[in-house]
Amino acid sequence: MDFNLTEDRQMLADSLNRYLGDKYPVEHRNAVAYDLPCHDDGKWAELAELGALFALSPESAGGFGGTGFDIAVVFEALGRTLCPEPMLGAAMAARILTALQLDQEALLSGAAKYAVALAEVDAPYDLQAMECSAVAQGDGHVLTGRKTSVYGGQVADIFLVAAMLDGAPALFEVQAAAAQVVGYPMMDGAGAAELLLDGTPAQLLAANAGAIISDAVNAGIVALCAEAVGVMDVVHATTVDYLKTRKQFGVPIGKFQVLQHRAVDMLTEIEQARSITIKAASELGGPQAGRFASMAKNMIGRAGRLVAEEAIQMHGGIAMTWEYPVSHYAKRLVMLDAQLGDTDYHLSRIMADLAA
Amino acid sequence: MDFNLTEDRQMLADSLNRYLGDKYPVEHRNAVAYDLPCHDDGKWAELAELGALFALSPESAGGFGGTGFDIAVVFEALGRTLCPEPMLGAAMAARILTALQLDQEALLSGAAKYAVALAEVDAPYDLQAMECSAVAQGDGHVLTGRKTSVYGGQVADIFLVAAMLDGAPALFEVQAAAAQVVGYPMMDGAGAAELLLDGTPAQLLAANAGAIISDAVNAGIVALCAEAVGVMDVVHATTVDYLKTRKQFGVPIGKFQVLQHRAVDMLTEIEQARSITIKAASELGGPQAGRFASMAKNMIGRAGRLVAEEAIQMHGGIAMTWEYPVSHYAKRLVMLDAQLGDTDYHLSRIMADLAA
Amino acid sequence: MDLSFSENDIAFRDEVRSYLADNLPTAMTEAVRKGGELTKEMMEDWHVILQRKGWLATIWPKEYGGPGWTPVQRHIFEEECCRAYAPRIVPFGLNMLGPVLIEFGTQAQKDYYLPRILSGEDWWCQGYSEPGAGSDLASLKTRAVRDGDHWVINGQKTWTTLGQHADKIFCLCRTDAEAKQQQGISFILVDMNTPGIEVRPIRLIEGGHEVNEVFFTDVRVPVENLVGEENKGWTIAKFLLTHERTGIAGVGFSMQSLEEVKALARKMRRGGKRLIDDPLFAARIAQAEVDLEAMKITNLRMLFKAQQQGAPGPETSILKIKGTVIHQELKDLARRALGPVAAPFPGYLAEGNIMFGPDGTEHNAARYFNNRKTSIFGGSNEIQRNILSKAALEL
């Protein structure tokens, strides 16, 4: 049992934290975020140089990481500065390409940006009801349907798309140039796209890809949860700091016992969220990965809302302003719940285990 | 719009509160409660004389009340002193006898004690799955099955029993002497019984009695909710009083802001519980009675648990003792949830309306 | 006990309902339903529509142009306006300054200002909060110094709602620097066109602009713009905080939100079934509905008590605390019902000609975030709990 990071991962965390803190501070972040393309190409290349992408895949696939803990280290650092770069798509795509033993040099070097298109408007979380479908045409296939909430899709070069083929979910590669991509910024600053497919040519990567897709989703959940932990740590530290400095009624408001106890309750939930994220990361790739990913995402959903709302409430008006960074952190925490399955969706997956 | 009690009801409330406060204080209550028969025959007769039973039926049936507000007045007073007497059965039976235009002089005068037997172990709340059944025999019927949690059954003279007859719920009258009655005290002090029927002779009161049973349950819920409001008022007042007198760290603990805010949150939930109880009482007998009874019972379940647990926690060890009355009030609040449908059961009834 | 309205009140309700049906433009109700920001013109048009009927200054006595309603009638009116998705009235002149002038103003002040509020000629805003004085309003620092026939004001106000549209501002200023806290504060009326005033927008968490900072640099105001006595402004501030608290529970807005959530849960689909058929989500709605039904009665009970006692008691803080919690929960449910569909930043999808969720839901996430303010402003829920602890529980 060892809850310390390995030396390599600690070095990666330190260098990412240092880089993002210096080069991607909140002013720059807010300039990049909330408006297309929600992306800074130069910073993306530098993040890649620092190894943020190589950490997402194992050595056998050309990277130097690839475990749940590697993913968590990268995303916790991204969370601490609310970095809006399209890293989630890369993490999930790297997982798929590794599973299929496909070349991912372009992904890991940052030369090509990948996005993974799974969700649909009527099937945002559970892909069983997916309606996007593929038919064989000539040497390849064509896809028809609409994929929604493709994170990072607004700048992606290549989409990995889930679609039904012969009654089972399959994975395809679609070039951005071949499809209609409608990008948009999100409430919490990062970008996404709708991917409109209408007889769009696609290359089949894997038929019967349910297990591979699940694994990619589980990895994405670990990434999101670790990101949320990074976000929550900053929010909590900022809030506690504010409690020490903001005075009302002649004393720092942190002297009010009610706020003290609520700050403690935030801390407790954050530590619980960190714990279950560690657990989900450790199980990634194993037989229990889905179960613990669901647990982590459920808890992150609850803790994230609590931390966001309490941080705003305890700050008062200042945290309601665009200018004060906590507002952006709070938005990220709240909106993250709707990515890759929300609190209730994941709870219902755990409930399904119970009934069995 | 008028939220004052009528003069008659205010007089009844005052006289019941005075009588119970004087003659049924907690020492006497604890001597009566927790051990069979959980009943004081002399006090029962005096309560009847004060009109506690006559208030349960309308003038047309020989009483002087019979609305939801009348029931609420009686039970709120019972709640304030945790009176364990078998009044719930009387309230529900009076409702049934009134609906069927049957004589209820013995009930209203207190001469005969009635209990209503609806629940079964595998169907504690929802009577759709009731298994107790009736068959015709000679001039009458015989019943077979086990009825559970018959409140007041340990001292009842007459049982009104729900059983299936020709595929529909029907109501029967069973004499206590004719059935096997296993009485017991409950965790919160009052008595109940299991009613074991095995070819037990019974008199058919009404076939297809679903609507009458529902009305009796709704009335019982109004009674329980009003009782809970009475209990919560006492618990809250006692807690606030304790906060003012108990000193730790050199000050009354009510000076600690955390306890102040939590006492306020208790108050807020109690006022909300009082409001929804008033609403349920006002709707009793009308087309929306079931819906608002469910809302009231759901909210009472939540508020009751909160108030009980917070009262114990804010008192500390003293409220964990048998000697300190709050412990008994807390038990009543918590255990009341399992009577006539718990928090979740009633929420699911409201959910059913939503889906429609 | 009788929870029903009187026949008179029901007739009144029908009259309100029918006037709204005939006079409230569809464009307005559509804008309210969508929940984005309303234009200044819309707010002004609504003002005129109500004034035409004499239903504008609902809490003013009849002799000053109010409709002479009972508290129950005011409640019915507010509820019907919500039911019809009417815009909210801009309250600063009508519900705040008006009653203050009626109670504390000179005859000249009443004669001059009240008709201009009714006509809509003056759009007022509020100069209370400061960066260092939020919950602790009494620690405000904006100074007003007497100089001949003028007050000279220096300082900064913040959270000034709709100040960008305003012609005038009423301010709390410190007029005696030596006096402690609540003492030494005065209530002063200021024309926004006076030299030395600068209004800077505050962009809110969700991106909208509804509040402002107002800076005062040597702003000269005639001495007769003082309301009430010098150094007694705190009395007026307290009067405003406790005087008029109908509507504080926001029941009408919560009812709007509940209907919206139910409609969304029927429309949105989760993997082949309606969201409302998901028991976890249905339970959330049902729970909020129970809380709201209880709040409706709590609201009426407090209204009844206020009507009987002539003034609302400290228990009305319960309406603020629980009312905002319920409303915020419903806003959370609306965002949650939309799921990823709530994610796009409002405005972008129309450009891409892509429809996401049901019509009019584009602002849902923004509204969730914007509504976090309701438990902070007007005396935060923490302050309300302090009040209740002291005044109702005597702790």
Place this chain on the structure above:
Amino acid sequence: MDLSFSENDIAFRDEVRSYLADNLPTAMTEAVRKGGELTKEMMEDWHVILQRKGWLATIWPKEYGGPGWTPVQRHIFEEECCRAYAPRIVPFGLNMLGPVLIEFGTQAQKDYYLPRILSGEDWWCQGYSEPGAGSDLASLKTRAVRDGDHWVINGQKTWTTLGQHADKIFCLCRTDAEAKQQQGISFILVDMNTPGIEVRPIRLIEGGHEVNEVFFTDVRVPVENLVGEENKGWTIAKFLLTHERTGIAGVGFSMQSLEEVKALARKMRRGGKRLIDDPLFAARIAQAEVDLEAMKITNLRMLFKAQQQGAPGPETSILKIKGTVIHQELKDLARRALGPVAAPFPGYLAEGNIMFGPDGTEHNAARYFNNRKTSIFGGSNEIQRNILSKAALEL
């Protein structure tokens, strides 16, 4: 990062598991499962079973008769004991007084008392709390006055768990009436057979008898029964509060309770279907399970940190707060799962020969109520939050 136990630890776990399987009597595990009160004999038998293997004084150094385990091994041992439904060890001698004597006792005290704790000859209880000194322990009033070779003790202790079985009691007494609060308190050992001691039972909320009041009237105790320095008893009290906090999260007991709740939800029926198929109840279980899985890791993280730093930090208060909340929630779910079946007062049904719920569930409601104590004793959750606020957040 590595969440798995080492090979050595797994071998140790297997050894514990196998010893328990072979030596823990079924009658004991049945009694633990049912959750009623255990007899004195059962507790003594369990003491002997562990001592036979040398696994009794798990936190004592090896030279005093401890097993020499690492914190991880102690954690594994506790978890396996829960898993096997072993009785809880009576902690007052072994986990409280033992470490105090080892740290602060004289050689004579160690030589005399420690072996008697191990052998079970002395059953110790704790004399800390007083009616006026609960959360505020430092305000205790029980006096010990020096009279020649004796301390003369007068006062009253309360919440003395299992004091009815005890031979000896360790007390905090005020030995300097002039000194303020924490100063002037001493830690004194008292034989329960000394004249002037009276033990009165406290009946608890659910009807059980596990705690007592202990009255001291001119109780004469030899001076050598002082532990540590005179007037420095607070140092010992603090040492006890912070020294040994493994197991504080109660994860093992919560795991027992979760299994119980799941089993109940599979057995109980609600109108034709299993309770576990009711989505509202299933959601409650699932939510508690998520919280508990997180707590397992939080517990291990704190254990790891304590092992690395040599002592637990203030963050361990998180384990107390959240651990008790989770456990109490599970106790609530068990009672809720039974519904009306949980209502009968324990003991009556057997007499009537009527079976209600599944076997062994008779005490469920009583256990719910009894377990409300866990968030009160050992430093209430409010005190824990104060500690965290100060020590971890520096507020």
